[in-house]
Structure formats: structure tokens, C-alpha cells
Amino acid sequence: MRIHLAPMEGVIDYLVRDILTQTKGIDQCVTEFVRVVDQPLPRRVFRRFCPELENQCRTPSGVPVKLQLLGGQPEPMAENARRAVRAGAQAIDLNFGCPAKTVNKSDGGACLLRDPNRVFNIVSAVRNAVPSDIPVSAKIRLGFADRSNYMDNARACEDAGADELAVHARSKADGYKPPAYWECIGEIKQKLTIPVIANGEIWSVEDYKKCRAQSGCDDIMLGRGLLACPNLAQQIKAYLTGTHSSPMTWHQACQILHHYFRISLPIYPQKHAGNRIKQWLMYLRLNYPEARDFFEAIKRERNPQALEAAFQRQLADTTDARIRA
Ligand SMILES: Cc1cc2nc3c(=O)[nH]c(=O)nc-3n(C[C@H](O)[C@H](O)[C@H](O)COP(=O)(O)O)c2cc1C
Numbered sequence: 001m002r003i004h005l006a007p008m009e010g011v012i013d014y015l016v017r018d019i020l021t022q023t024k025g026i027d028q029c030v031t032e033f034v035r036v037v038d039q040p041l042p043r044r045v046f047r048r049f050c051p052e053l054e055n056q057c058r059t060p061s062g063v064p065v066k067l068q069l070l071g072g073q074p075e076p077m078a079e080n081a082r083r084a085v086r087a088g089a090q091a092i093d094l095n096f097g098c099p100a101k102t103v104n105k106s107d108g109g110a111c112l113l114r115d116p117n118r119v120f121n122i123v124s125a126v127r128n129a130v131p132s133d134i135p136v137s138a139k140i141r142l143g144f145a146d147r148s149n150y151m152d153n154a155r156a157c158e159d160a161g162a163d164e165l166a167v168h169a170r171s172k173a174d175g176y177k178p179p180a181y182w183e184c185i186g187e188i189k190q191k192l193t194i195p196v197i198a199n200g201e202i203w204s205v206e207d208y209k210k211c212r213a214q215s216g217c218d219d220i221m222l223g224r225g226l227l228a229c230p231n232l233a234q235q236i237k238a239y240l241t242g243t244h245s246s247p248m249t250w251h252q253a254c255q256i257l258h259h260y261f262r263i264s265l266p267i268y269p270q271k272h273a274g275n276r277i278k279q280w281l282m283y284l285r286l287n288y289p290e291a292r293d294f295f296e297a298i299k300r301e302r303n304p305q306a307l308e309a310a311f312q313r314q315l316a317d318t319t320d321a322r323i324r325a
Helices: 014-022 043-049 051-055 074-086 101-105 109-114 116-129 150-159 182-191 205-215 224-228 232-240 250-267 275-284 289-298 304-317
Strands: 003-005 065-070 092-096 136-143 164-171 196-199 219-222
Touching: 003 014, 003 232, 014 051, 014 250, 043 051, 043 065, 043 074, 065 074, 074 092, 074 116, 092 109, 092 116, 101 109, 109 116, 109 136, 116 136, 116 150, 136 150, 150 164, 150 182, 164 182, 182 196, 182 205, 196 205, 205 219, 205 232, 219 232, 224 232, 224 275, 250 275, 250 289, 250 304, 275 289, 289 304
Parallel strands: 003 219, 065 092, 092 136, 136 164, 164 196, 196 219
Antiparallel strands: none
């Protein structure tokens, strides 16, 4: 059973991948998406999105990272996949799930699900462009405007030679609104022979059990749930081995966030200082009341020194109170 860390544009950069994979339980990561239009991209672009290229495509803890491409044209996608592999990528992931208007308007992400032939052509072009020992995976939603053609898109990925398929159990039109339709993943899993990875709305070990039962998938992908509780993967693995791992305390989660704040300061423009911290806090506050208060205290703060002082106060003040049951 493998746990994948979901790709999250604007949130899960290489530093977050490093931090989250230090807490055991995650078996596979994916980069933020590299946008492909019609130009071949230089090596430095792949390195920027995936500094792990310098480390055999692994996080410092040794967890493999796939390089994610997003685009609608088979040939440029194939050419850039080839270049990514030349730059050191050891696995390519193709994005057919992004719901963002700007991305869909420029012919990328979930809008491609309207036409399974386009999905087939992109997967097939990339599969043929890279050596056969480089896995090519795809990530889809259950559809664009509705959930009617997921089997066609899933089959298109398999027929085109994808090595595995991650399925976010909602259509583009469903957005991020619960529920996740895990039973649809179950149908896909039954019909396909490649590994299928279930994704969407797994926030706890209990959710994992339900998703497992409804989808029949051994492999899962965790996104927001891992940000909301950074040792969720560890808890699920503990459950599977008949042991127990408690959710991280707020103090521990805050230490992680503080560490991320410090190491990420130099890599993002000063005017965006704290943005990614606030984004992460939005998820942490779903589990930790203290994160809600901390978010309120810093939400308008952009000054790095003031943010650092707020972290210091927060860490000094927090008790090791357990996460809410
Ligand atoms: C802020 C944000 C950014 C995302 N970026 C990507 C992306 O770059 N590529 C992708 O395939 N999915 C992306 N997703 C979708 C997630 O990978 C995942 O499918 C979705 O969040 C559902 O899983 P979860 O309920 O475990 O979070 C993003 C989701 C969010 C919330």
C-alpha cells in the first residue's frame, strides 16, 4: 500500500515536500505543475520546480518525486517530457485535473477531460517520447461539467500506456465541495489493470477506511488532509500495521510551520513573505483551534521580523494540547 502526497500548486513546493516526507508514511511526491504551452523549456525551469533533480529525484529523506506537466498539446508535452528526463526526471505525471479558469482557458488541466481522445493523444505522445523505464502517470477528475465520462478518460489513460492513474473523486464542476465520489473510483479500479490511486477528502484514518472500502484501492493520495494534520500518512500506516499513531499536537505542527517559514523566506519575493504560511494555516485551522487564532493574528502581517516574533510568541504560549478528537 502506497501513500502519495498530492500535487498542490502554490502550496506544496520542494521545502514542504522535504518537511512532510521527514514525517514517515509518504511513499511518493509530485511537483507543482510545469506549464507547457508550445515552447521547449530550459533545464533551469525543471530545476526550479524540482530541485530534487539534483538528488536523483528524491526528497532529502529519500522519497521519490514525479515531475508534473500540464498542457493541452501532445507534441510540446512530449518534447518537454523528453527534456525533463534529460534534466534528470525519473517519472512524469500529467495533469488532467486542474480546475483553475486561467489554466482551462489556455487549454490545460480539467478541460481536456471533455474529450478522452485528447487525453489519449497527450498520454500516448509523452509515453512514446520518454524511455520505457520512466513511468508516466496521469491524474484525472471524474469529468468536467459532470461525472459521466470518467471511464472513457480512465481507459484513454490506460490504453495510451500510462503506468498508473490517480483519480480525484469529483468533477471539475464539483470543485472541492464534499462529498468525494469514491465509489466511482471503485468502478475504474475494477475495469483497469494499471494501479489506480484514490484521491479526495481523506482527512482522517476513518476517512481512509471508508475510501478503501468504497474504492477498493490500496494506494491513496493525500493533499489537504496532510496539510491539516502533517502526520496523517503516519497515522494511516500505523493503523494498517495494527499500531497507533496520534495526531500531531498544535505545538509540533506550529514548529513545522515555523521551520518552513524560516527556510522559505529566502526563496520567495519579500512582498509575498508569509503567504504560503497563511495558506498552510488555513488547512491547519480545520484541526487546531490555536491555528485559527494564530491565523487571525498574522493574516495582515507581511513583515518578516513581525512574523518571526509572532511565531516566537505562539510557540512560547502553546501547550502541548492534543488535537481535537
Ligand atoms: C491549492 C491546490 C492546488 C492544487 N494543485 C494541483 C496541481 O498542481 N495538480 C493536480 O493534479 N492537482 C492539484 N490540486 C488537486 C489536489 O492534488 C487533490 O487532487 C485535491 O486537493 C483533492 O485531494 P485532497 O482532498 O486530499 O486535498 C490542487 C488542490 C489544491 C487545493
